[in-house]
Amino acid sequence: MKKEIKHIHTPGFKTPSNYFDNVEENVMTEIGLAKNLSKKSPFLTPSSYFDSLEDKILEKVVSEKEQPKVISLFQNNVFKYVASIAAIGIILFSVFNIPGEETLDFSSIESSQISYYVEQGYISLSDFELESLISEQALSNDNPLLNTDISKEELLDYLANDMDLSTYMYED
Amino acid sequence: MPMILKTEENLIADLQSESQREIAFRELISLYKERLYKHIRKIVLNHDDADDVLQNTFIKVFRSIDGFKGESKLYSWMYRIATNEAITFINKNAKINRVTSEEMQQIAINNLQADIYFEGDAIQLKLQKAIATLPQKQQLVFNMKYFEEHTYEELSEILDTSVGALKSSYHIAVKKITTYLTEV
Numbered sequence: 465m466k467k468e469i470k471h472i473h474t475p476g477f478k479t480p481s482n483y484f485d486n487v488e489e490n491v492m493t494e495i496g497l498a499k500n501l502s503k504k505s506p507f508l509t510p511s512s513y514f515d516s517l518e519d520k521i522l523e524k525v526v527s528e529k530e531q532p533k534v535i536s537l538f539q540n541n542v543f544k545y546v547a548s549i550a551a552i553g554i555i556l557f558s559v560f561n562i563p564g565e566e567t568l569d570f571s572s573i574e575s576s577q578i579s580y581y582v583e584q585g586y587i588s589l590s591d592f593e594l595e596s597l598i599s600e601q602a603l604s605n606d607n608p609l610l611n612t613d614i615s616k617e618e619l620l621d622y623l624a625n626d627m628d629l630s631t632y633m634y635e636d
Numbered sequence: 637m638p639m640i641l642k643t644e645e646n647l648i649a650d651l652q653s654e655s656q657r658e659i660a661f662r663e664l665i666s667l668y669k670e671r672l673y674k675h676i677r678k679i680v681l682n683h684d685d686a687d688d689v690l691q692n693t694f695i696k697v698f699r700s701i702d703g704f705k706g707e708s709k710l711y712s713w714m715y716r717i718a719t720n721e722a723i724t725f726i727n728k729n730a731k732i733n734r735v736t737s738e739e740m741q742q743i744a745i746n747n748l749q750a751d752i753y754f755e756g757d758a759i760q761l762k763l764q765k766a767i768a769t770l771p772q773k774q775q776l777v778f779n780m781k782y783f784e785e786h787t788y789e790e791l792s793e794i795l796d797t798s799v800g801a802l803k804s805s806y807h808i809a810v811k812k813i814t815t816y817l818t819e820v
Contacts, residue, residue, distance in 0.1 A: 503783055506756025506764070507677050513687070514673075518665045521691055522658065525698045 644710055651701045661701075665694055668711065671784075672718045678779045679722040681744040681764070683753045689725050693718045712793045719776065719794070741768050759817075766816035770809055777802055778809040 650660035672693060677686040696717050704713060723737075730740040745768045748754045749761060756764065767775050776795065780786045781802075788799045795802070 503785075505674065505783065506754055506760045507674075507681075507683070508753040508755055509673070509683060510753070513683075514669055517669050517690075518662045521665055521694045522662060524691065525661070525695055526658070 645706075648701075648704065648706060648710060652704075657701075661694075661698055664697070668714060669694075671711075672714060675715065675780070675784065676718050676722045678783065679719070679776070680725060681741075681748060681754075682751065685725065685744075689718070689721050692725075693721045696721065708793050712790070715794045716796075723772065737772070762817060763813070766813045769816060770812060773797075774805050774809040774812075777805045778813070781806050782810075 647660060647664065650656035651664065653660075669690070673686060673690050676689045676693070677683070680686050680689055693714070697714055700717075704710070708716075726737050726740055730737045733740065733743075735743075745765055748756075748764060754761075767778060770778065773795075777791065780791055780794070781788075786794070788802050791797070791802050792799050797805075
């Protein structure tokens with residue numbers, strides 16, 4: 465045994481490469497902080513806080529698991545049929561029992577009411593549908609909107625200051 | 637009678653078993669509640685907020701335990717959930733109050749001095765203010781390395797970041813804190 469030990473000159477331990485490069489810095493960093501600061505936590509907890517924690521949490525997860533049993537009112541087939549017949553009866557009554565002889569006519573609706581309805585988005589019309597509805601007269605050269613003169617300076621000013629290019633840049 | 641500690645594999649098996657789940661979950665809470673609380677408290681600062689986040693963390697663990705595949709240690713996985721829950725909590729509060737997360741944290745720092753559950757002296761309060769000036773990830777790294785004394789390897793698993801990046805982050809954090817403490 466002693467003969468074997470004589471030939472062993474190194475303990476056989478290895479260190480990670482570059483280990484010794486950072487030792488001074490690591491130690492000095494820790495000393496610098498530790499000089500002025502305690503590692504003791506400044507945060508307190510209410511007494512007995514941890515004692516009841518398991519019960520509090522388990523109560524929440526168990527109550528989540530045990531959902532209340534939902535009993536369907538429609539299990540009874542007879543009830544289902546009666547309810548359906550009653551619903552159809554109510555619908556038929558409301559359709560055929562309109563009081564008075566008044567009939568709805570588009571000519572009785574003001575055009576301002578129609579345009580308000582469209583502007584508020586109650587009717588969704590595609591550009592094609594709108595185009596077919598707008599009369600040729602609305603787009604005649606007499607239309608003041610089409611006859612507005614815009615100077616080059618006004619146009620450049622608008623492009624520079626008012627136009628939000630991002631709405632055009634990110635369109636598909 | 638000495639308590640026989642389960643191995644992690646046995647605990648996970650019990651947590652994933654229908655019949656043993658509740659008992660195992662109670663044991664899990666008992667084992668990790670203080671460590672997770674301290675970690676969460678350093679992020680949210682206030683006790684009541686830490687309590688909310690801690691409970692949410694354990695509830696999330698309970699709901700997700702069946703999907704836990706053992707690719708990391710159970711503790712690392714729970715720590716990660718706790719960290720995410722704490723950050724989500726701050727971000728959610730910031731949104732409700734229409735401020736940034738940094739501003740939300742500043743509000744929490746400003747409330748510390750008057751907080752009956754904060755017993756730090758002037759230098760410890762200053763340290764908390766210094767930590768709050770760091771980016772969120774650096775705050776995490778600093779708190780977990782300096783106060784919680786995790787190894788870089790443990791941090792690497794929890795934060796899913798390389799050891800080299802963590803070392804760099806920690807040393808930058810320490811330099812900034814030292815500067816704040818000496819110059820501000």
